[in-house]
Amino acid sequence: MSSDVRSTLGAAFIGCMIAVGLSAVLGFQTFLYFRIFASDALRYKLLVGWIWATDVVHTVLVCTSVWQYLIVNYENSGIVKKIFPTVAITIATTAVVTLSVNSFYAWRIHKMSKHNWWLTGPIAFLSVIRVGLAFTTTVEMLITKTFPEFATKFKILFTSGLFVSAVTDVIISVARYYYLRNLKQGYLPTQEVVDTVVVFTINDGFLTCAVVIASIGFWLGMPHNFVYLGIYFTISKFYSNSVLATLNLRNWYRHQYTWNRPYGLSMIRTTNNDGSRTHAHDRATSMIPSSSGSPSKHAHPISIDEGRVEVFVDHQVEYNVGNLIPEDLDALETHSNKSHKSVEPSALEF
Structure with missing residues (x-):
């Protein structure tokens, strides 16, 4: 029993x-x-x-x-x-x-x-x-x-x-x-x-x-x-x-899975070593790290003067990457077939 x-x-x-x-x-x-x-x-x-x-x-x-x-x-x-x-x-x-x-x-x-x-x-x-x-x-x-x-x-x-x-x-x-x-x-x-x-x-x-x-x-x-x-x-x-x-x-x-490095955007014009002005697109590119965490290989050297001001945006990328999880990452599906192209931070927004 x-x-x-x-x-x-x-x-x-x-x-x-x-x-x-x-x-x-x-x-x-x-x-x-x-x-x-x-x-x-x-x-x-x-x-x-x-x-x-x-x-x-x-x-x-x-x-x-x-x-x-x-x-x-x-x-x-x-x-x-x-x-x-x-x-x-x-x-x-x-x-x-x-x-x-x-x-x-x-x-x-x-x-x-x-x-x-x-x-x-x-x-x-x-x-x-x-x-x-x-x-x-x-x-x-x-x-x-x-x-x-x-x-x-x-x-x-x-x-x-x-x-x-x-x-x-x-x-x-x-x-x-x-x-x-x-x-x-x-x-x-x-x-x-x-x-x-x-x-x-x-x-x-x-x-x-x-x-x-x-x-x-x-x-x-x-x-x-x-x-x-x-x-x-x-x-x-x-x-x-x-x-x-x-x-x-x-x-x-x-x-x-978020970047530890912030993105900096210069708010004043800067100059190259030869004295010429740096294009705004080149300044932004030079401060965006590649997937390995290092600056882009196409970055232009910039001479930073004392009056330069940078604004760092850290939370935007962290929020967007975090929000990919509840959606099972389907928002990235349109980018999955582009393995030979670089993915910019703006591509992660949806």
């Missing part, structure tokens, strides 16, 4: 604790987002607020379900067969979170692919199918009310919903990788940013897909216990944290 308790109520309790921990991480990420990116676009704020709200609902449902099993029915050994309504609603809530996250990534892929509906259409279709299967599963759980009966009649239904979710994750990750890898040519800091985003995309997609596949495996192999259910409790948490991590990493990228 103790072994059954560990694999049923124990597995559900562990899954609940992990879910609560991941929910706390999401809450901290939400706080950081609104603290750091207070001036972000309204659509991002609404997305973050919606994800946080649905995550709170999901956490309450999970904790209530475990409370029903462990506390309210403490002495009832047969309670593990019962499906409480909160457990069934958890399935639907997970599907809503998954749809929200997949919609965000599908929208980004749609912009990166130049409105390629042949790619984003299937992603949207699979996401809707996933929600339909999940809501059908919720209804059938509320009707059957017991796990043995549900596993006998609707094993394929629950498995199909998880399988569609895993396939959608793979398509989204592959699509993002495909379009991001084309941005690795050209400006060196941009290459480093893209490399980091690609690694994060692969790891992020692999993690969510692995959790879903693990839940499928335990559901098919051991449907009589709650190991699959404990894993299922954490699925929506990984999806939610995925979006918040993508948005909050912008601050790290902003400080990691």
Whole structure:
């Protein structure tokens, strides 16, 4: 009997604790987002607020379900067969979170692919199918009310919903990788940013897909216990944290991949060594560093007199480069095929 308790109520309790921990991480990420990116676009704020709200609902449902099993029915050994309504609603809530996250990534892929509906259409279709299967599963759980009966009649239904979710994750990750890898040519800091985003995309997609596949495996192999259910409790948490991590990493990228040297613009006329006046374009060019951080090889030597005044603009470039991250760098796509041309700072503005 103790072994059954560990694999049923124990597995559900562990899954609940992990879910609560991941929910706390999401809450901290939400706080950081609104603290750091207070001036972000309204659509991002609404997305973050919606994800946080649905995550709170999901956490309450999970904790209530475990409370029903462990506390309210403490002495009832047969309670593990019962499906409480909160457990069934958890399935639907997970599907809503998954749809929200997949919609965000599908929208980004749609912009990166130049409105390629042949790619984003299937992603949207699979996401809707996933929600339909999940809501059908919720209804059938509320009707059957017991796990043995549900596993006998609707094993394929629950498995199909998880399988569609895993396939959608793979398509989204592959699509993002495909379009991001084309941005690795050209400006060196941009290459480093893209490399980091690609690694994060692969790891992020692999993690969510692995959790879903693990839940499928335990559901098919051991449907009589709650190991699959404990894993299922954490699925929506990984999806939610995925979006918040993508948005909050912008601050790290902003400080990691910005020029340390300011740009100087002379406000008075200067002269060359031979006494001739330097053209304004040449003065600006001489003070713009190349990708290696050194002055341009075409720079003209300038004799700086005591009355010269320079104005340095440092924050403009830092802001523009930082803002490339939430847009998945698609604004640079038009420059990715120009690897043999120099990229001026003005080209990074959008």
